[in-house]
Amino acid sequence: MRILYFAWLRQKTGIAEETVSPPETVRDVAGLIAWLAVQSPGHADAFAQARQVRAAVNQEFARPGDPVAPGDEVAFFPPVTGG
Template identity: 70%
Template sequence: MRVLYFAWVRQKVGVAEEAVSPPDEVRDIGGLMAWLAVRSPGHAAAFANAKTIRAAVNQDFAGPDHPVRRGDEIAFFPPVTGG
């Protein structure tokens, strides 16, 4: 699974992207975020308030209950506003 981080999420995690192999129990975006949060202090800081992070699975917006699978590309980013 390829995980991409954007904006302040990337700054806190410390990398723009990483390849991860979460355990089988991680089946959705919410579970992935919880699993990532324990990987490092940077991940913990980035995912401390999950409601402030948006996600996309294979370039489609996804909510916390959206399933994730091996081979997916997951992106995490702050809310986007127009202007």
């Protein structure tokens, strides 16, 4: 699974992208966030306010309960506002 980080999530994790192999118990975006949050102090900091994190799975906006699978590309980014 390819993970991409944007904006302050990139700053807090210290990386722009990584390839991960979460356990089979990680089946949705929320589970992936919870699993990533314990991978390093930077990840914990990035996902400390999980409600402020938006996700896209395979370049489609995703909700916390949306599924993820091996081979997916998952991007995490802050909320975007227009104006």
